[in-house]
Amino acid sequence: MINPIPLYQEMYRQMGPQYWWPADSKMEIVIGAILVQNTNWNNVDMALTNLRDETDLDIKQILKLSVERLQSLIRPSGFYVNKSRSLRAVLAWFDQFDCDFDKMSAEYGNGLRKTMLALPGVGEETADSLLVYVFDRPAFIADKYTRTLFTYMGFRGLKTYSKLQKRIILPESFTYQDAQEFHGLLDEFGKKYLKDKQQFKDSFLGDFDKKLLTIN
Structure with missing residues (x-):
């Protein structure tokens, strides 16, 4: 199982708030x-x-x-x-x-x-x-950028949306605001650093220890 919070914290520290979704209502x-x-x-x-x-x-x-x-x-x-x-x-x-x-x-x-x-x-x-x-509920959005990131980080068997999402464990303290920020961070990171594996390796997450996310 995967606890993504250390990843969220590192991305937020490096990239700051993203204020997603781009919409007026x-x-x-x-x-x-x-x-x-x-x-x-x-x-x-x-x-x-x-x-x-x-x-x-x-x-x-x-x-x-x-x-x-x-x-x-x-x-x-x-x-x-x-x-x-x-x-x-x-x-x-x-x-x-x-x-x-x-x-x-x-x-x-x-x-x-x-x-x-x-x-x-x-x-x-x-x-x-x-x-x-829209409904202000916390959830982990396992979109394509996110699946690519976790695959590049060394997690296996995450080719589909549900396969990654089922492995994610979110703490009770994880709010819908956290979910919005995390999704924004993951997508902005994907646009900048996930065109290929080498670009990912050169990013600030290239040497991130995936063991920090692993729950036995």
Whole structure:
């Protein structure tokens, strides 16, 4: 099992706070979490700009758009047919509760993640991102950058999201704010130092002792 806290502490010491997610509201985070799948943030930003200009990111206005119009607006994010279907389903779910996140959290309790995974186009990474950034719950987001980092550090068998996440042990003191910072640190580190293994070795984590993270 893995205790990632020493890694989190070292990354925070070296890089400082990241203040993620880049958005002005929680509903913008929801929309962005759907659009960012299988693409980069620059493409998402273009799609968000289109939606903002057309609807001011008001979910009732987005839900009133025709399928064709919605697909046209989010086209820059790629996979726009599937993403339009997912976006409509996810926003309709939030609209049922008038975007009252506390009410939704209380309604679903420990079943919140499972409920989100049942929505079209919502996978583990998207569900956990929404847990952390929208519902203010701590979770470890084991995205591609994070799996690459742990693999380069010498951990084996972490090719899938769930395989890494199941090995992570978070302390009770780990808050959703910690989860947000850790995710931001991991992604910013990935952009700078994980293009290949040599770049990682030359980084400030290149000689980090993985034994500090190992729980027997």
